[in-house]
Amino acid sequence: MSNPKYRLARTLALLATSFFLGSLFASLVMAQESSEPVVARAQMQLQVGEKLVDTIEKGDLLTVLEDRGDTYLIVTYNGHRGVVEKVNAVKIIESADIYTELIQKNPTDGRLFTLRASAWWALKQHQKALDDFDRAIKLGYDAPHAYSSRGMFHAAMGDFDEAIQDYTTALKRDKEKEDFSPLLNRAAVYMTLQKFPDAIADYDEVIQRKPDLASAYQQRAVAHKLSGNLEKAVADFDKAIELSPKNVSALMSRGFVHFQQSDHKRAVEDFAAVIEIEPRAAAAYNNRGFNLQKLGKTTEALADYNKAIELAPDYALAYQNKAWLLITANDPQLGNASVAIQAATKAGELNNFAIISDLAAMAAALAADEQFEEAIGWQEKVLEMAPEDRKPYAEKVLALYQQHEPFDPKLAEGDAEDAATDKTEADAKPEPPTAKKPSESEDE
Numbered sequence: 001m002s003n004p005k006y007r008l009a010r011t012l013a014l015l016a017t018s019f020f021l022g023s024l025f026a027s028l029v030m031a032q033e034s035s036e037p038v039v040a041r042a043q044m045q046l047q048v049g050e051k052l053v054d055t056i057e058k059g060d061l062l063t064v065l066e067d068r069g070d071t072y073l074i075v076t077y078n079g080h081r082g083v084v085e086k087v088n089a090v091k092i093i094e095s096a097d098i099y100t101e102l103i104q105k106n107p108t109d110g111r112l113f114t115l116r117a118s119a120w121w122a123l124k125q126h127q128k129a130l131d132d133f134d135r136a137i138k139l140g141y142d143a144p145h146a147y148s149s150r151g152m153f154h155a156a157m158g159d160f161d162e163a164i165q166d167y168t169t170a171l172k173r174d175k176e177k178e179d180f181s182p183l184l185n186r187a188a189v190y191m192t193l194q195k196f197p198d199a200i201a202d203y204d205e206v207i208q209r210k211p212d213l214a215s216a217y218q219q220r221a222v223a224h225k226l227s228g229n230l231e232k233a234v235a236d237f238d239k240a241i242e243l244s245p246k247n248v249s250a251l252m253s254r255g256f257v258h259f260q261q262s263d264h265k266r267a268v269e270d271f272a273a274v275i276e277i278e279p280r281a282a283a284a285y286n287n288r289g290f291n292l293q294k295l296g297k298t299t300e301a302l303a304d305y306n307k308a309i310e311l312a313p314d315y316a317l318a319y320q321n322k323a324w325l326l327i328t329a330n331d332p333q334l335g336n337a338s339v340a341i342q343a344a345t346k347a348g349e350l351n352n353f354a355i356i357s358d359l360a361a362m363a364a365a366l367a368a369d370e371q372f373e374e375a376i377g378w379q380e381k382v383l384e385m386a387p388e389d390r391k392p393y394a395e396k397v398l399a400l401y402q403q404h405e406p407f408d409p410k411l412a413e414g415d416a417e418d419a420a421t422d423k424t425e426a427d428a429k430p431e432p433p434t435a436k437k438p439s440e441s442e443d444e
Contacts, residue, residue, distance in 0.1 A: 038089040046082040093122035110141025214243035282312035316350035337369035364407035
């Protein structure tokens with residue numbers, strides 16, 4: 001985009017975004033720029049030979065293209081490239097004093113307040129950052145990015161209604177519709193509020209404006225998934241992967257949706273594709289293993305669980321899945337009950353025995369080893385922790401152990417996975433599941 005005002009708006013919006021990368025949706029916007037800009041400490045001139053091509057003013061934001069040790073290769077506000085010494089530039093977190101000095105000289109320049117706000121935010125002085133944006137807007141600095149950036153600050157502080165209002169104002173003021181970051185960020189807030197239709201509508205508009213933006217399809221897919229529309233989710237993941245074939249998070253997410261659809265063959269294919277791209281992706285081995293297990297390929301499944309554990313020795317879910325496989329496969333060639341007990345014990349230890357499905361696996365492993373009294377003790381703990389609607393199932397399993405019978409996989413079909421499963425899904429970064437199933441993508 002050649003418009004320098006647009007470049008400044010994008011830089012400021014991205015600058016604000018860079019301080020809350022814990023939010024996936026914010027990072028989608030950030031991903032379009034190379035790195036955090038730096039701030040000029042003094043006036044400088046860029047020359048080619050004897051010709052002056054640009055003047056850098058104190059406080060100017062300079063986009064860093066390359067860190068060259070003692071210097072930066074930068075792009076100026078006006079789009080010119082040049083090299084500046086690091087002693088003449090500071091990082092955003094170090095720039096508050098520069099902008100305070102400039103504000104003292106130019107107290108009615110609202111733009112300077114927006115720049116200092118980003119420095120305050122980097123210093124975790126969040127209220128000062130918001131106060132500076134408020135001052136800028138009151139002074140008449142009503143550029144779209146001022147509202148968009150303040151919206152991101154509000155969102156990061158949990159003030160979601162104010163954030164939505166600011167994003168909406170930014171979009172209304174952007175007559176040329178040059179910047180779609182407020183749409184992405186407003187959609188992120190809608191996702192947090194579980195207003196999935198509103199989020200989908202914003203992603204629709206982003207895709208209309210930029211139909212080749214893979215991340216927009218991916219995030220709309222997440223919204224469809226959380227809305228329960230798995231077919232639309234798969235279609236959007238398909239498009240995201242078509243545009244970005246090595247997009248590991250999209251492949252992981254699509255694989256998980258295939259699992260939810262009981263399409264275990266396609267799930268295996270997606271997790272295998274992840275492994276080809278990232279051979280050390282432990283979650284992909286765990287997930288492929290579980291879907292192989294669902295296809296009856298227990299030997300291959302066990303190999304995948306073992307590989308996941310090799311790559312991530314503290315991966316509790318892989319230990320739990322391994323334990324359940326050994327308990328239910330009834331195949332002595334895979335391993336005996338003592339191996340299942342070891343795996344279940346490790347899963348429990350890693351989770352401080354606070355996860356109900358770990359306790360259920362421990363009880364089942366002990367029952368498989370005919371240690372029924374110990375199995376009964378663990379299953380009684382499962383019963384205590386189970387929600388009311390799951391207690392009848394837990395009681396049936398307990399009755400088996402009281403009759404000195406091992407765990408019955410047929411009893412579990414269609415029920416056991418839900419009996420001790422935390423179904424909570426976070427909007428931007430789901431927590432690892434807590435029962436015998438694949439891990440959801442952490443990047444979803």
